[in-house]
Each structure stands twice: as structure tokens, then as C-alpha cells.
Amino acid sequence: MVLCPVIRKLVSKRVVLASASPRRQEILSSAGLRFEVVPSRFKETLDKTSFSAPYEYAMETAKQKALEVANRMNVKDFRPPDVVIGADTIVTVDGLILEKPADKQDAYNMLSRLNGKVHSVFTGVTIVHCSSKDNQLQTEVFKFYEETKVKFSDLSEELLWEYIHSGEPMDKAGGYGIQSLGGMLVEYVHGDFLNVVGFPLNHFCKKLVELYYPPPRDAIHHVKYDSVPSVETFEVLSDEEHGSSTQGNLTIKLEGDNAFSSGAPGSLGKNKIGQDVMGEPVEKCSGDMESLTKFPSTLVELLDGFKASKAMFVACKLKVFDLLKGKAHLKAKDVADHISASVCGTERLLDSCTALQLLKKTNQGYSNTELADKYLVSDSEYSLHGYIMHANDHVWPLFTHLESAVKEGTNQNHRAFGKNTQDLFQDSYYHSMETKLRFMNAMHSIMKLTARGVATAFDLSRFRSACDLGGCTGALAQVLIQEYPHLKVTVFDLPDVIENVSGFQPTGQDTSRITFTSGDFFKDNIPEADLYILSRVLHDWPDDKINALLSKISDLCTPGSGLLLSEMVLDDKKRNRSAWLQSLNMLVQTEGKERSSYEYRCLLEQHGFRNVEIVQTGSLLDIILCTKC
Numbered sequence: 001m002v003l004c005p006v007i008r009k010l011v012s013k014r015v016v017l018a019s020a021s022p023r024r025q026e027i028l029s030s031a032g033l034r035f036e037v038v039p040s041r042f043k044e045t046l047d048k049t050s051f052s053a054p055y056e057y058a059m060e061t062a063k064q065k066a067l068e069v070a071n072r073m074n075v076k077d078f079r080p081p082d083v084v085i086g087a088d089t090i091v092t093v094d095g096l097i098l099e100k101p102a103d104k105q106d107a108y109n110m111l112s113r114l115n116g117k118v119h120s121v122f123t124g125v126t127i128v129h130c131s132s133k134d135n136q137l138q139t140e141v142f143k144f145y146e147e148t149k150v151k152f153s154d155l156s157e158e159l160l161w162e163y164i165h166s167g168e169p170m171d172k173a174g175g176y177g178i179q180s181l182g183g184m185l186v187e188y189v190h191g192d193f194l195n196v197v198g199f200p201l202n203h204f205c206k207k208l209v210e211l212y213y214p215p216p217r218d219a220i221h222h223v224k225y226d227s228v229p230s231v232e233t234f235e236v237l238s239d240e241e242h243g244s245s246t247q248g249n250l251t252i253k254l255e256g257d258n259a260f261s262s263g264a265p266g267s268l269g270k271n272k273i274g275q276d277v278m279g280e281p282v283e284k285c286s287g288d289m290e291s292l293t294k295f296p297s298t299l300v301e302l303l304d305g306f307k308a309s310k311a312m313f314v315a316c317k318l319k320v321f322d323l324l325k326g327k328a329h330l331k332a333k334d335v336a337d338h339i340s341a342s343v344c345g346t347e348r349l350l351d352s353c354t355a356l357q358l359l360k361k362t363n364q365g366y367s368n369t370e371l372a373d374k375y376l377v378s379d380s381e382y383s384l385h386g387y388i389m390h391a392n393d394h395v396w397p398l399f400t401h402l403e404s405a406v407k408e409g410t411n412q413n414h415r416a417f418g419k420n421t422q423d424l425f426q427d428s429y430y431h432s433m434e435t436k437l438r439f440m441n442a443m444h445s446i447m448k449l450t451a452r453g454v455a456t457a458f459d460l461s462r463f464r465s466a467c468d469l470g471g472c473t474g475a476l477a478q479v480l481i482q483e484y485p486h487l488k489v490t491v492f493d494l495p496d497v498i499e500n501v502s503g504f505q506p507t508g509q510d511t512s513r514i515t516f517t518s519g520d521f522f523k524d525n526i527p528e529a530d531l532y533i534l535s536r537v538l539h540d541w542p543d544d545k546i547n548a549l550l551s552k553i554s555d556l557c558t559p560g561s562g563l564l565l566s567e568m569v570l571d572d573k574k575r576n577r578s579a580w581l582q583s584l585n586m587l588v589q590t591e592g593k594e595r596s597s598y599e600y601r602c603l604l605e606q607h608g609f610r611n612v613e614i615v616q617t618g619s620l621l622d623i624i625l626c627t628k629c
């Protein structure tokens with residue numbers, strides 16, 4: 001029996017689990033999935049210090065495990081399987097990542113660290129959709145992770161050694177198996193138990209729903225029943241999505257009273273074409289639903305969206321998070337004094353930020369959350385402060401003219417800033433030192449956060465030289481030279497930018513393989529390289545300018561040269577909300593737009609690029625690599 005129809009979606013596909021873990025095999029086969037097991041040969045040796053968070057490491061390892069298997073099978077069988085699933089489980093405690101112990105002493109060290117404490121277990125999962133064109137593997141990569149908190153009891157040395165001698169710890173992350181003897185060590189678990197065991201089945205099913213049955217965004221909401229907690233479900237699904245009939249009726253009726261569903265208000269259990277997918281009378285369900293969902297909470301969230309954004313922007317601008325960094329607590333009055341603001345206004349801002357989970361509040365006062373410390377403090381390693389200031393000072397005013405942008409189909413720089421933008425970058429970003437540095441800061445902060453993902457989405461080690469066109473402060477170049485010891489990178493950008501890059505260079509790092517060259521890629525000669533990179537560049541421009549640029553790059557390329565793009569890729573199903581909103585953003589501020597993978601593929605193939613591969617990261621940027629024929 002296949003309880004969850006989304007698992008049934010995979011029945012007709014050749015699915016491979018790239019894992020030797022017997023636990024993963026058991027969890028997935030118990031869920032009714034049919035798959036082959038091809039353990040990955042990928043060595044789990046990625047540099048942990050190069051990841052901004054432990055789950056990034058787990059997701060990347062999971063991805064590399066899956067891609068290794070996809071590649072190997074493509075070579076061996078001359079065609080890849082349809083889907084490859086990879087996973088990686090890690091335990092984190094005291095800022096350390098624990099994997100499988102090397103020996104008994106190592107297991108003891110791990111278990112002693114966990115003793116009496118709460119730790120996190122992260123499993124990163126990657127689903128790779130594979131196809132093949134001219135024997136070249138084409139992949140679409142989807143990643144996610146799940147975190148579960150586990151508390152160990154206070155355990156005696158004797159018990160720890162007895163457990164270690166049982167042999168159980170050796171093939172398990174953190175040195176324990178919660179599903180077996182190790183369960184005795186555990187006081188409580190917060191979150192998905194199976195995630196600790198090695199595979200977050202629930203999240204996996206939700207991800208499959210997103211991939212195979214994307215609902216219209218406003219159709220997912222939390223439904224409350226007397227005896228059932230509010231949940232986001234993946235149970236009730238129909239293949240008749242978006243009005244297009246696919247393969248038969250997937251009516252599913254859950255047993256007992258706890259059957260629940262998701263759907264647009266007033267349409268519980270009713271699919272797009274009016275069928276009752278729960279097998280219940282539609283009227284009865286709709287009636288119940290209306291009384292239960294008086295409030296269209298999705299709309300309320302949207303109504304509040306701009307208030308939440310602005311509260312965060314203002315708290316950043318007033319450097320509230322900088323002030324609270326490293327301090328145990330501050331009262332509203334102390335914060336107000338420091339930022340020269342009213343006490344009553346400051347208190348409301350701080351309370352709103354607390355409600356938004358950017359701050360914590362106790363009787364002693366306010367303090368930063370981990371999130372704020374990491375991303376909102378202006379000088380933190382992966383700070384988004386620069387990008388947020390750009391959003392506040394540049395994007396926000398433009399969005400107040402969205403209505404005009406929609407009516408006129410053009411950017412609103414003239415209305416928001418009194419600027420005619422003949423030359424987009426010169427006129428809107430670089431017209432004063434202040435706007436120039438603000439824009440550079442914004443690009444630097446967002447690139448620092450995303451650079452590792454861009455640099456490692458594909459193996460670029462075959463290239464010896466790269467040219468990052470519009471590479472701004474060189475944040476991506478920094479990561480590229482760390483990842484690829486033989487790569488030399490030229491950062492090419494407008495003179496206005498290159499004159500000011502020195503303040504953005506890291507101290508104490510060898511940057512001798514990075515060269516900064518100034519010029520305009522539309523007008524001037526572009527440096528020669530094996531690999532050209534356009535990161536968040538094409539979305540600024542209309543097709544005619546893109547064609548001119550791609551043609552110029554293509555002329556410089558020799559067969560085998562690469563072109564790497566990073567952009568937010570639009571999806572037909574409108575799942576990637578950030579990408580669609582970013583396209584609106586491009587309307588109000590540039591001449592460009594975001595594009596779909598099909599549009600990118602066409603543009604690239606038109607200019608002689610082939611083997612177009614796309615990695616959808618599920619975060620801010622998707623990555624496309626292609627090769628000049």
C-alpha cells in the first residue's frame with residue numbers, strides 16, 4: 001500500500017538511493033518507495049570551516065554524494081537514473097560537527113561531549129533529477145535539511161564505555177543510534193525522530209509535494225481541528241493540479257477522525273476541478289472550513305509583510321543589533337539613549353523585532369537572537385546589513401511606485417530619485433560616493449553569503465582562468481581561489497567600482513591570484529579566460545543587450561570554455577516566490593527581469609553554448625553552467 005500519493009509519483013521512475021546507510025534504506029522502503037541502492041563513493045572531507053552553518057555542510061555533502069552516483073551511473077549505463085537521493089546526517093554540539101567516530105576513543109570523546117547536554121542533529125537531503133543529452137548528464141538539484149534537538153541524560157563513564165563496547169556507535173553520526181541501545185541515553189527529542197535516525201521522511205514527502213504537486217501559494221495554510229494540532233500537511237493530494245488532468249484520481253481517505261487537509265479557504269478537500277479528494281461530501285467540509293478559517297491568514301501575512309520588512313530595516317539602520325551584540329541585555333531606555341531616539345518609539349520597535357524573532361526579551365531587557373547576531377550585526381562575517389540598507393534606501397522608494405511601474409512597464413528611478421537613467425548603473429547607483437558605496441556594500445554582503453554555493457555548485461577544477469564580469473568587490477573571486485587552488489580570477493567591473501574595491505578585501509589572505517580590471521563589458525575589450533562568470537548580471541538587462549554581451553563572450557570562448565551564470569530562476573509553477581518578487585524588483589529598478597530555465601537555455605544555446613546544466617539551490621541563487629561548443 002502506498003499511503004502517501006506523492007511517493008506513488010516516484011513509482012514510474014528509476015529511483016536510486018545514494019546511501020549505504022541501512023537506516024535510510026529501511027525508512028524509505030517502509031514508506032513504500034521502490035529504489036535501487038548505489039552507495040556513494042564521495043569522501044566526506046569537505047572543509048567544514050568554509051560553510052556558514054552546519055546544515056550547509058550537511059546539504060553540500062548530501063549533494064556531492066548524490067551527484068557522484070548520478071555521474072557514475074551515467075558513465076556506466078550510458079544513461080542516468082531518473083532520480084538520485086543523497087543524505088548526510090551530522091551531530092552538532094558546542095560549535096563542533098560530529099560525524100561517525102573513527103575508533104572507540106573517538107566515540108568516547110563524542111559521547112562525553114554530548115553527555116547531559118542538548119545537541120542538534122541535522123540531516124541534509126538532496127534530490128537530483130537526472131536526464132541525459134548527448135551522453136552528458138543534466139541535473140536539477142533540490143536540497144533541504146531538517147534539524148532535531150536531542151537531550152542526553154547525565155551518564156556515567158561506566159555506562160558510556162559499556163555502550164561503546166556494544167559496537168553500536170561506530171557507524172553512526174555523533175557515536176550513537178537513537179533507534180537502538182542509544183535510545184537509553186536520550187532524555188528527550190524535539191523534532192522529527194526519523195531525522196535523527198538518518199532520514200527526515202516527513203520533510204522529504206513535503207518536498208516531493210512541492211516538486212510534484214505545487215499548490216497555488218495561498219492554498220497551503222494551517223487547519224485547526226479540535227483534536228489535532230495545527231499542521232501543514234502533505235497527505236491530501238490530487239494529480240489534477242492546476243486544471244491539468246494527469247494520471248487518474250488519487251483520492252485518499254485517512255482513517256479515523258484525524259483526517260485533515262489543506263486547501264484554499266472554503267475549499268477543504270476539494271481539488272481544482274471540484275472533486276472531493278477526501279471522499280467526504282464537499283458541502284460538509286466547506287461549511288466546517290468557513291467557520292474555522294474566518295481569517296484569511298495568508299492575506300493578513302501579506303498585509304503585514306511591508307511592516308515587518310520596514311521594522312527590520314529601521315532597526316538595522318539605527319544599528320540596534322550592533323548595539324546589542326555581545327551584551328547580555330539592554331533596557332529600551334538604554335537603547336533609546338544610544339540611538340538618540342524616543343523611548344516609546346524605541347520600545348515599540350524593539351517589541352516588534354522581538355515578535356519577528358530578531359530579538360529576545362526578558363525581564364532584564366532585550367538581546368539579539370542568534371539570527372540577528374549572525375546576519376544583522378553590520379560587521380559580522382556573513383552580515384546582510386549592506387543588502388538591507390540597499391533595500392531600505394534604494395528598493396523601498398522604488399517600490400512605492402510599483403503601480404506606475406506596472407502601468408508603464410518601466411523602472412521608476414525618475415519618480416523615486418528624480419533621475420533619468422540613460423546609463424543605468426552610472427545614473428542610479430554610482431552618481432555619488434554614498435550611493436556607490438551603499439550599492440557595493442549591498443552586492444558584497446549578498447555575494448559573501450552566496451559565493452560558496454555559486455563556486456561549488458559545479459566542479460570547476462578543469463578551468464585555469466576565470467573572468468567574473470560585473471564581479472564588483474571580488475567576494476566570489478575570493479571563494480573561487482580558495483576552492484580551486486589552480487584558478488586565477490579576473491574581476492572585471494566599471495571603473496567606478498574598481499577604484500573602490502580595496503576596502504572590501506580580506507586581511508591576511510593571499511589574493512595574488514585575483515586581478516581587478518576596469519571596463520564596461522558592453523563597450524570595452526573583455527579579458528580572456530577559460531571560464532566566464534555572470535553572477536546577478538543578466539537580470540539587469542533586456543534581451544537585446546544580453547544577446548550583445550553573450551555574443552561578445554561567445555566570440556572570445558574556445559571549444560570547452562565555460563560560462564557560469566547565477567541568477568534566480570523562475571519556475572512555471574510559481575513556487576519560487578523570491579524569484580518572482582525579484583523579477584518585479586527588476587521591473588522597478590532596472591531594464592531587466594528574471595528568466596526561466598527554458599529562457600536561459602534558449603539564450604545560451606543561441607550563442608553556441610551547450611550542456612546547459614542548472615542547479616537549483618533552494619536559496620537565493622540558482623546556478624547554470626554551460627560549455628562552448
Ligand SMILES: Cc1cn([C@@H]2O[C@H](COP(=O)(O)OP(=O)(O)OP(=O)(O)O)[C@@H](O)[C@H]2O)c(=O)[nH]c1=O
Nearest residue numbers: 019020021023088089172173176177178196197198
Ligand atoms: C544520530 C544517529 C545517526 N545514525 C546513522 O549515522 C549515519 C550518519 O552517517 P552518514 O555519513 O550520514 O551516512 P552513512 O551511514 O555513512 O551512509 P552514506 O549515505 O552512504 O554516506 C547514518 O547511517 C545514520 O543512519 C543512526 O543510525 N542513528 C542515530 O541516532
